Amino acid sequence: MRLSNLADYAVVIMCAASRHCGGGRVSAGELAAETGIPAPTVQKVVSKLTGASLMRSVRGAGGGLQLARPAAAISVADIVEAVEGPIALTACIEGPDCAMDHNCSVKPHWPKINNALRGALADISLTSLTRIEEIA
Amino acid sequence: MRLSNLADYAVVIMCAASRHCGGGRVSAGELAAETGIPAPTVQKVVSKLTGASLMRSVRGAGGGLQLARPAAAISVADIVEAVEGPIALTACIEGPDCAMDHNCSVKPHWPKINNALRGALADISLTSLTRIEEIA
DNA sequence: CGCAAATCGGAACGAATCAGTCCAATTTGC
């Protein structure tokens, strides 16, 4: 019940990138300096984010990163899924690895729980995270 | 965004124990045979469950396990917290390990997300998991 | 009253995933 540090970093990085979205492209080193995350780690997170088409990357001198979509259209659920894969609490949903399988009475109920969690995370968008005065 | 196998097993074990709750005590080996989980693993999960006062254990010959509370009063959130610790997506909530600390604009919003997730899990009780006909 | 069986509890080992770091490929600007 605790997401990995990579996903945590991804949220912080996306939040920092949303501020520079209007200014165009931002380099990975710039994001590392602003977030305090080690530069190589930022690169790793960014690579996953671009792979999930959440960010757009421009290579070469003067290149950098920028959000692929408006900040309002990106939710925490999207970022978490991009870094940690699909939001599924149990592995038995995808493949039949559980020995019980047919006799497991709990199995049919997991999708309901997964949807509840995903919905809770989908309600949080990047704009709501940048609004620092809306905490209380 | 995926809970550990231990927590998954804990939910299945608690669900299996709830059926034997009326019959009194159940041995760990019995639960292992019904759930298909390796017996030693069941013991480990049970030890954590009893430590969290979710189950009551009786040692000695003829002993066994039983639910400490009615099944309706136990939620998935309780079981997950018992096995995996408090439901907190990020570690920065408890201790100041993040270098940003004061400048992190995302930090104040995590409790809201954590509460949303915990609420989603708290709505699922053991009785709702045993009701197999209420899936759809 | 002593013995034996059965059970829970904790500790140790191995494996897998995760976090962090480094180097190579590519592209733009001069």
Next chain:
DNA sequence: GCAAATTGGACTGATTCGTTCCGATTTGCG
């Protein structure tokens, strides 16, 4: 054409998770 800058992927080390085994405790029976 050259050089600088940046992304992308691959490797190493560490932490945590999962599994297994052994010991301590308690009850039932002879």
